[in-house]
Amino acid sequence: MNKLIEERTRRTEWYRDARFGMFIHWGLYAIPARGEWVRSRERIKKENYDYLMDEFSCENYDPKEWARLAKKAGMKYAVLTAKHHDGFCLYDSKVSDFNSMNAACHRDLVKEFLDAFRAEGIKVGLYFSLLDWRHEDYPHYGDMHHPMRDNEEWKGYNHNFDNYLDFMHAQIKELVTGYGKLDLMWFDFSYGPMNCDKWKAKELMEMVREYQPDIITDNRLEGSAEYAGTIKTLNPSTYAGDFASPEQMIPPEGIVDEAGNSIPWEACITMNNNWGYHAHDKHFKSDKLIIRMLVECVSKNGNLILNVGPKANGEIPKESVEILEKVGDWMKENSKSIYGCGISEYNKPEWGRFTQNGKFLYAHVFEEQAGAIALCNMVGKIKKMRLLRDGSEILQSNYWNLKEFAKDAFFFFDTSASDCYPLPDDRDS
Numbered sequence: 350m351n352k353l354i355e356e357r358t359r360r361t362e363w364y365r366d367a368r369f370g371m372f373i374h375w376g377l378y379a380i381p382a383r384g385e386w387v388r389s390r391e392r393i394k395k396e397n398y399d400y401l402m403d404e405f406s407c408e409n410y411d412p413k414e415w416a417r418l419a420k421k422a423g424m425k426y427a428v429l430t431a432k433h434h435d436g437f438c439l440y441d442s443k444v445s446d447f448n449s450m451n452a453a454c455h456r457d458l459v460k461e462f463l464d465a466f467r468a469e470g471i472k473v474g475l476y477f478s479l480l481d482w483r484h485e486d487y488p489h490y491g492d493m494h495h496p497m498r499d500n501e502e503w504k505g506y507n508h509n510f511d512n513y514l515d516f517m518h519a520q521i522k523e524l525v526t527g528y529g530k531l532d533l534m535w536f537d538f539s540y541g542p543m544n545c546d547k548w549k550a551k552e553l554m555e556m557v558r559e560y561q562p563d564i565i566t567d568n569r570l571e572g573s574a575e576y577a578g579t580i581k582t583l584n585p586s587t588y589a590g591d592f593a594s595p596e597q598m599i600p601p602e603g604i605v606d607e608a609g610n611s612i613p614w615e616a617c618i619t620m621n622n623n624w625g626y627h628a629h630d631k632h633f634k635s636d637k638l639i640i641r642m643l644v645e646c647v648s649k650n651g652n653l654i655l656n657v658g659p660k661a662n663g664e665i666p667k668e669s670v671e672i673l674e675k676v677g678d679w680m681k682e683n684s685k686s687i688y689g690c691g692i693s694e695y696n697k698p699e700w701g702r703f704t705q706n707g708k709f710l711y712a713h714v715f716e717e718q719a720g721a722i723a724l725c726n727m728v729g730k731i732k733k734m735r736l737l738r739d740g741s742e743i744l745q746s747n748y749w750n751l752k753e754f755a756k757d758a759f760f761f762f763d764t765s766a767s768d769c770y771p772l773p774d775d776r777d778s
């Protein structure tokens with residue numbers, strides 16, 4: 350096997366077992382509360398955005414509480430935006446004054462996040478934006494993603510991109526050298542003309558690996574919305590990343606390489622319709638849908654990283670908290686069907702999904718059927734079938750007619766993950 354693929358497989362072992370993570374988009378944009386792209390979308394000038402740092406006091410920021418919530422929800426890793434496209438650093442950057450030490454809070458928010466999540470035994474990652482809308486050597490005029498893209502003042506401005514790269518590499522170096530062991534780095538993102546070579550990606554990854562040999566990264570340093578990069582080939586580049594990062598969708602067939610083998614991937618998905626806090630976006634997905642999304646990812650050998658957008662004061666919106674607590678209730682009884690599980694050798698059934706871990710098959714019943722639930726092509730394969738929730742056995746007469754468990758839709762779903770496995774006695778036979 351290709352050495353880079355071998356290393357990727359080794360490095361991502363914990364990650365492929367973890368299956369469920371928390372994404373956290375937090376920054377100055379939480380103050381206007383219209384999403385993290387507000388500066389670009391509304392063409393806000395620097396002087397009309399910078400002052401937000403004087404208001405960013407984060408008085409209720411308690412990352413220990415975030416970490417407890419993530420743990421309760423069953424999340425095994427978490428990724429915080431150390432810097433988003435607006436350029437504001439949630440850490441003590443020595444190469445930019447636009448950071449949280451100089452904001453009203455005067456705190457290193459990244460450090461506190463890392464300490465709190467590590468203390469809960471949750472793996473930690475940082476999101477870092479390759480774009481920086483604030484740096485004057487980042488391309489402005491005509492760049493489709495820049496707030497000043499059509500501002501005539503910038504026409505013909507001669508930016509020095511190498512200067513920008515020195516700055517960007519220095520910021521990443523601060524993160525990988527100053528904060529202990531990081532499990533994951535989430536780069537965002539390449540697009541059109543701005544791609545791998547432009548970022549000096551090869552040198553960048555060499556530097557990152559020098560200080561963090563086991564860190565895993567997403568594929569967006571090389572890849573873009575249109576182009577996954579070489580991660581799907583049998584000969585990936587050194588900066589192809591360790592996992593693919595489909596956004597706001599679950600790939601219909603999972604993600605495989607050119608030889609048809611699964612590669613690590615993670616669907617990043619918001620709970621409402623925004624990454625950053627949005628005061629009026631109340632379009633939250635139900636806990637039931639989120640559980641199904643998680644099961645779907647696992648059934649296709651992927652992960653789900655679910656986003657929260659804390660308010661400017663540091664509180665996770667109460668809607669998100671309530672949903673995550675309900676997801677946690679389900680995980681408490683059913684997480685065996687998630688951690689360490691993946692695609693099943695059996696085809697997707699009509700009524701739901703299978704996840705599998707070795708000889709343990711987990712049946713997630715999503716749809717109430719008119720009559721019996723058919724377990725096709727499994728005659729003689731099932732030794733025992735039990736409810737995962739309480740371990741109680743489901744007799745053949747019952748599992749042919751699981752409708753019995755459908756007292757109502759929620760109950761039906763809540764108890765849906767059952768596993769079929771040999772009783773302890775016959776396990777080795």
Ligand code: JFZ
Nearest residue numbers: 385386537538540573574596617624
């Ligand atoms: C990016 C960010 O822009 C967004 O704010 C969020 O952080 C998300 C997780 O990642 O989203 C993208 C990236 C690329 C495209 C669109 C959204 N794109 O190329 O169209």
